Amino acid sequence: MVNSQLIEEVIDDRQSGHDVAFERKGIRGLTFHNPSVQVQRDKSRNMSAGTDPIYADLLKRLSELGYVRPGSLVRRFMPCGKPNCKCKTIGKAAWHGPYYQWSTKRRGKTVMVSLSEAQAEKMQVWLNNHREFRKITKAMERHSLKMTDREIQ
Numbered sequence: 001m002v003n004s005q006l007i008e009e010v011i012d013d014r015q016s017g018h019d020v021a022f023e024r025k026g027i028r029g030l031t032f033h034n035p036s037v038q039v040q041r042d043k044s045r046n047m048s049a050g051t052d053p054i055y056a057d058l059l060k061r062l063s064e065l066g067y068v069r070p071g072s073l074v075r076r077f078m079p080c081g082k083p084n085c086k087c088k089t090i091g092k093a094a095w096h097g098p099y100y101q102w103s104t105k106r107r108g109k110t111v112m113v114s115l116s117e118a119q120a121e122k123m124q125v126w127l128n129n130h131r132e133f134r135k136i137t138k139a140m141e142r143h144s145l146k147m148t149d150r151e152i153q
Contacts, residue, residue: 052147058140061132068133069126071104073115 077097079087086094100120103112115123 052143054143055140055147058136058143062136062140065129065133065136067126068130069104069123070130071102071127073100073102073120073123073127075100075120 075098077092077095078099079085079095082088087096098117100115100117100123101112102115102120102123103110105111
C-alpha cells in the first residue's frame with residue numbers, strides 16, 4: 001500500500017543501456033545498477049511536522065532557546081601557596097575564592113577557562129540552554145522514531 005504523500009516511480013534502464021543515477025534531498029549520487037528499480041520518493045520532507053502537535057511543540061521550544069554551550073562550570077575555593085597566609089593556618093574556612101572555571105572537551109582534550117563571576121553567570125545560562133537543547137532533541141528523536149515506525153508498518 002502506497003502512502004498518499006509518496007510517489008511511486010518505476011525506473012527502467014533497459015532502453016538507455018547505462019546506470020541510473022538520481023539526486024534527492026538528503027541522498028546525493030545514489031547509483032542503481034539494477035536494470036529495473038522501483039523507487040518511492042517522499043514528496044514532503046516534513047511529513048507530519050505541521051500536523052503533529054507534540055513535534056510542533058518541541059520545535060517551538062527549540063526555537064526559543066538562546067545560545068548553547070557544552071561543558072560544565074565549577075565554583076572553587078582554594079588555598080594559595082604562601083606559607084604564612086591565613087588559608088594555610090586557619091584551614092578550609094579561610095580558603096581564597098570563589099574561583100569559577102568552565103571546562104569542556106575539544107578534540108579529545110580537556111580545556112579549562114577561568115571566568116569572572118559575571119562571566120560565570122552568563123555561562124551558566126548557556127550551559128542550561130545546552131542541557132535543554134539535548135533534552136529537546138532527544139525527545140524529538142524518540143517521537144520521530146515512534147511516528148515513523150507507524151508509517152512503515
